Amino acid sequence: MLAIYKKEMRTYFTTPLGYVFIAVFLAVSGFIFAVSTLQSQTSDISGYFQLMIFGYIVMIPILTMRSFAEERRAKTEQILMTSPVSITGMVMAKFLAAFTMFAMTVLASCLYYLPLLKYGEPNVAKAFGCLIAMLLIGTCFIAVGIFVSTLTESAVTASIGTMGILVGFAGAAIFNNLIDTYIIRYVLSWISIYSRYVNFTYGIFDIAATLYYLSITAIFLFLAVRVYERRRYA
Amino acid sequence: MIEITNLVKNYGSKFAVDDISFKVGKGEIVGFLGPNGAGKSTTMNILTGYLSSTSGEAKVGGIDILENPYEAKKLIGFLPEQPPVYPDMTVDEYLNFVYEIKHCKLNRDKHLMEIRMVTKIDDVRHRLIGNLSKGYRQRVGIAQALVGNPPVIIFDEPTVGLDPKQIIEIRNLIRNLGQNHTVILSTHILSEVQAVCDRIVIINEGKIIADEKTENITRVVEENRKYNVKVCGPQREVQAALNGIPGVVAVEATGERDADSYTFQIEAEKGNDLRKALFYTMSEHNWPIIGLEAVGMNLEEVFIKIMDADLNRRR
Numbered sequence: 001m002l003a004i005y006k007k008e009m010r011t012y013f014t015t016p017l018g019y020v021f022i023a024v025f026l027a028v029s030g031f032i033f034a035v036s037t038l039q040s041q042t043s044d045i046s047g048y049f050q051l052m053i054f055g056y057i058v059m060i061p062i063l064t065m066r067s068f069a070e071e072r073r074a075k076t077e078q079i080l081m082t083s084p085v086s087i088t089g090m091v092m093a094k095f096l097a098a099f100t101m102f103a104m105t106v107l108a109s110c111l112y113y114l115p116l117l118k119y120g121e122p123n124v125a126k127a128f129g130c131l132i133a134m135l136l137i138g139t140c141f142i143a144v145g146i147f148v149s150t151l152t153e154s155a156v157t158a159s160i161g162t163m164g165i166l167v168g169f170a171g172a173a174i175f176n177n178l179i180d181t182y183i184i185r186y187v188l189s190w191i192s193i194y195s196r197y198v199n200f201t202y203g204i205f206d207i208a209a210t211l212y213y214l215s216i217t218a219i220f221l222f223l224a225v226r227v228y229e230r231r232r233y234a
Numbered sequence: 235m236i237e238i239t240n241l242v243k244n245y246g247s248k249f250a251v252d253d254i255s256f257k258v259g260k261g262e263i264v265g266f267l268g269p270n271g272a273g274k275s276t277t278m279n280i281l282t283g284y285l286s287s288t289s290g291e292a293k294v295g296g297i298d299i300l301e302n303p304y305e306a307k308k309l310i311g312f313l314p315e316q317p318p319v320y321p322d323m324t325v326d327e328y329l330n331f332v333y334e335i336k337h338c339k340l341n342r343d344k345h346l347m348e349i350r351m352v353t354k355i356d357d358v359r360h361r362l363i364g365n366l367s368k369g370y371r372q373r374v375g376i377a378q379a380l381v382g383n384p385p386v387i388i389f390d391e392p393t394v395g396l397d398p399k400q401i402i403e404i405r406n407l408i409r410n411l412g413q414n415h416t417v418i419l420s421t422h423i424l425s426e427v428q429a430v431c432d433r434i435v436i437i438n439e440g441k442i443i444a445d446e447k448t449e450n451i452t453r454v455v456e457e458n459r460k461y462n463v464k465v466c467g468p469q470r471e472v473q474a475a476l477n478g479i480p481g482v483v484a485v486e487a488t489g490e491r492d493a494d495s496y497t498f499q500i501e502a503e504k505g506n507d508l509r510k511a512l513f514y515t516m517s518e519h520n521w522p523i524i525g526l527e528a529v530g531m532n533l534e535e536v537f538i539k540i541m542d543a544d545l546n547r548r549r
Binding site for chain 2: 083
């Protein structure tokens with residue numbers, strides 16, 4: 001598993017993919033940060049994080065689209081599947097590599113907050129809570145991306161498919177306002193990654209939401225493992 | 235070392251592998267032969283744990299690949315049809331990755347250097363695999379299968395894409411491997427099997443249709459013996475005289491001719507060595523024999539014969 005993790009990390013940096021992700025992420029987050037705090041003259045950064053969720057919908061698929069699709073296209077998965085590594089180990093290694101890339105980039109973008117400390121009075125605890133929530137949401141999105149990547153041979157299909165599912169997850173809250181039936185609204189807001197995030201913006205560490213994000217991650221990683229196990233029988 | 239029992243793999247109603255069983259002992263080199271789509275690759279993929287079988291067993295070193303894949307896979311080095319190499323890695327990085335993923339516990343530098351030496355890829359060790367030619371990539375694929383010194387080595391068409399000199403080198407390599415490894419290789423190049431393998435398993439439409447020692451395989455399709463004989467003399471008379479020899483079934487002029495000599499192919503009855511009779515008959519007429527050779531069936535002919543026989547049996 002460690003070998004695959006190391007290989008994945010190296011691939012992010014020997015192909016343009018890792019650099020593209022970091023560059024796009026920092027550019028988008030920098031822009032959103034500037035607009036939502038500096039330009040609005042506020043030191044409250046929960047708005048920034050809220051907008052970033054939509055940035056993730058576009059950026060996380062870049063990170064995960066290749067992970068399995070490319071192996072399958074190039075038939076390199078054969079060496080992984082005929083080596084003494086479990087499928088779970090293989091999926092986890094790829095997931096953790098993508099997560100490492102994501103977490104590193106998010107931490108790098110934390111530099112943005114420093115000026116706020118000097119020129120404003122941000123609520124540090126609240127920002128910290130939001131940061132954790134963002135990492136959790138990113139984790140969910142990565143798991144979705146890894147899962148979709150196991151379904152196809154084409155990285156492009158994988159990235160578009162991932163975006164589709166993520167839009168559904170994050171956008172459920174938006175559709176919510178258009179629907180009158182209570183039960184549908186209830187279900188949609190339960191599914192919505194976005195509405196779960198709200199408590200964090202009030203500075204509350206929401207354990208239910210944390211569990212929700214971790215469960216979604218686990219479910220999609222489990223599905224990815226199942227896809228691979230099933231493919232051996234197909 | 236390898237034991238396959240009643241292995242079946244079907245995709246719906248299409249049987250890719252249809253109830254095959256065979257064993258491979260330690261130190262044996264077995265050639266897996268068959269036309270395209272015969273089920274060679276499928277069998278190998280099942281044996282290495284890449285695919286699962288519909289029913290039946292595949293054991294490596296006594297360990298069932300489905301029940302205990304982790305231990306069984308440790309015993310196998312596998313070169314799939316397409317070498318599973320990462321184009322964005324250098325050869326060294328790739329072999330190190332394979333070394334780690336296989337959990338090897340050998341002297342890493344020494345072991346990997348030996349492998350680079352036998353597969354002759356040491357001169358490209360720092361180059362990106364994506365920039366290598368097909369032949370080199372294939373050899374990196376072979377190197378990969380040797381990492382960790384697995385007791386069982388499985389090659390799916392190992393010499394595809396290599397130039398003739400490399401093919402000979404790789405064949406020698408495989409033959410050397412056979413001294414202390416169990417090797418299965420698939421190919422549709424018949425001379426390759428003949429050159430390398432101790433045993434040949436011919437498979438067609440998912441079924442084993444022949445399983446013989448290489449030197450015995452021609453005996454599977456016992457045939458009348460044939461000779462090419464080159465005689466100085468008038469064509470028509472010589473042919474008539476040849477026909478007159480007892481035990482000759484057929485005589486055919488091959489069309490090959492020199493200034494005053496003609497070549498004929500004569501077919502003798504099974505078990506009848508008519509070379510002496512041939513000599514005396516020709517010397518009676520003062521027609522010197524200047525060439526005589528037995529025409530052994532080569533593997534190509536045997537293969538086609540066996541395939542035809544199999545087809546007829548089904549009809």
